[in-house]
Amino acid sequence: MKVLITTSGIGSRLGDITNYTNKALVKIGDKFVIDYIFDTYKNFDTYKNFENIEFIITLGHKGDFVKQYLTLAYPNLKNKIKFVNIDLYKGKGSSLGYSLLQTSKFINEPFIFHCCDTFILDKLNFNFNENTLFLYKKDNAAQYSTVNVVDNNIKKINNKGEKIFDFIYIGLSYIKDYELFWNYLKQIYEKNIYFHQLSDIHVYMIMLKATKFKFKVIDEYFDIGNQNDYNIVLKHFKQNYNVLFKLKESISFHDDKVIKFFYDKTINKKRIKRTKYLGDNIPKIYGYTDNFHSMELIKSKPLSEIYKNGLINKLLNWAYKKLWIQNESEKLSQNYSSELCYNFYYNKTIKRIEMFVKNQLNNDYNIINGEYVGSIKELLKNIDFVKLSNSELTVFHGDFILDNILLNNDNFILIDWRQDFGGDIKKGDKYYDLAKLRHNIYFNHENILNNLFFIKQIKPNECILDLKCNFFLINQLLEFNNFIKENKLNLNKVKILTALIWINMAPLHEYPLSNFLFNFGKYNLYLANKNVDKY
Structure with missing residues (x-):
């Protein structure tokens, strides 16, 4: 059995998402759309052995991403996936019909056609001796091709916009009369090679005059063809792993x-x-x-989901022995270390502030929670960045937050590490890791997902803000602070870096979170600056 999956389209109706990936690699719940499609054939009633199925996959927009992913995700199917590069996948001359036609020389038998923005949770089960369209009952069908049925047969196939219909067609079909399909598709295409809307549905309309089509109604069908449908599907599939x-x-x-x-x-x-x-x-x-x-x-929970007294202290002591280590043979010069930290703490912050102010919705408030904190420029002038950058570099994580640390058999496992520290992949500042952890104790994914932050403008240059923190984690700050003191580290330096982290995060998020993070960072930088002489 061969399954044809088209991933070559640009997916423009999904907006910004497909500027950076292929629509088959859009994430739903804990995995990509293409994974749900492959799951359909893992659970295929007729084919008990998944590896007996051959997949023909068209590649176009971000096609190399699709190929890379499937190679890693399904190595056991290495010889069962045929990739077909589509030259015209956008612009003049492109169409779904054109993409389908490029695969015809590889499919000389009955096959399943599966559009890549269609996935179902039903088990496939149909008669292999009958052409079959898979349908779904839906009232609002303006954006779908539809069908009318009589008994067990399809009577009529309609273009988008038909008002009288029985079911919508979901972009999934079994083609028994494959020769008829390819011949008709070729004829339609050659009549008008620039017919951009040409699709499989136009072929079925003509085939219906020469042969029969049966149908199967799907109970659980999901379409991510546009942003609205995508957002609906996201609400249906909850994440088991909390990833922003x-x-x-x-x-x-x-x-x-x-x-x-x-x-x-x-x-x-x-x-x-x-x-x-x-x-x-x-x-x-x-x-x-x-x-x-x-x-x-690693099948274990992140520390953000484990409420156990003493865990923060245990983690920090572990990191001191296992992570923040320095090989004497790789010891860096103080000048290099200071320059690296300065670029990371000061230069990066300046660039992020420039990004922040470009969004006209954002504000740099001078008065926050009744305190005159000044502008961001004034606050930064009060920091001795040269002194702040005076650190001995060690091995580091770079995003040392509770969500990125797993507890497995009483051992800590790090995930989602940062790619470098100011360009250096070997060494970084343990103070940055400490600041990241302190930031996460206050502010974590739950704050974002549940909107547990607040900012309100009082006057053009004044705001109030607040943050609802995790009660258990806040109580662990005492452990954190004690660790800093016991190891003769500088707590105020950690506080300043924590505030800078919030300021740097701001332009990476949407408004109003961006506005909150920036001014929350400013407010905490102001509080830390009061003790600036202590570092």
Whole structure:
């Protein structure tokens, strides 16, 4: 059995998401759309052995991402997936029909056609001796092709916009009369090669005059063809793993592995290189490509979901012995270390502030919670960044937050490490890791997901703000502070870096969270500056 999946389209109706990925790699719940499609054939009633199925997959827009992902995600199907590159996948001459036609020489038998923005939870079960369209009962069908049925047969196939119909067609079909399908598709295409709307549905309309079509009604069908439908589907599929949405990064969870995607292949490359220095503190890496890497799935909870007294202290002592280490043979000069930290703490902050002010919705309030804190420029002038940058560099994580640390058999495992520290993949500042952890004790994914933050403008230059924190975590701050003192570290330096982290995060988020983070960071920087002489 062959299954044809078209992933070549640009997916423009999904907006910004498909500027950075392919629509088959859009995340729903804990995995990508293409994974749900493959699950359909893993659970195929007729074919008990998934590896007996051959997949023909068209590649076009971000097609290399699709190929990279499937190579890592399904290595057992290496010889069962045929990729077909589509030259005209956008603009003049492109159409779904054209993409389908390019696969005809590879499909000389009955086959299943599966559109990549269609996924179902039903088990496929149909008669292999009958052409079959898969349908769904839906009232609002303006954007769908539809059908009218009589008894068990399809009587009429309609273009989009038909008002009298029985079911919508979901972009999934079984073509028994494959020769008829390819012949008619070729004829239609050659009559008008610039017919941009040409699709499989136009072929079925003509085929219906020469042969019969049966149908199967699907109970659980999901369409992510546009932003509205995508948002509806997101609410239906809850995440088991709490991961924030990012346009240029994504992650898919499988039974035995996790696959990370980075639009920027440089980030992926650096993260892979850093595994050498993080050693046994991270999951096993199974494989990688330019934009993806696959690693072991550690089936345990992140520390953000474990409420156990003493855990923060245990983590910090572990990190001091296992993570923040310095090999004497790799010891860096103080000048290099200071320059690296200065670029990371000062220069990066200036760039992020420039990004923040470009959004006209954002505000740099001078009065926050009744205190005159001044402008961001005034606050930064009060920091001795040269002194702040005076650190001995060690191995580091870079995003040392509770969500990125797993507890597995009483051992800590680090995930989602940063790719570099100011460009250096070997060493970074443990103070930055400490500040990241302190930030996360106050502000974490739950705050974002549940909107547990508040900011309100009182006057054009004044606001009040507040943050609802996790009661248990806030109580662990005493452990955190005691660790800092016991190891003769500088708590105020950690506080300043924590405030800078919030300021740097601001332009990476949408309004109003961006506005809150920036001014929350400013407010805490003001409080930390009061003790500036202590570091």
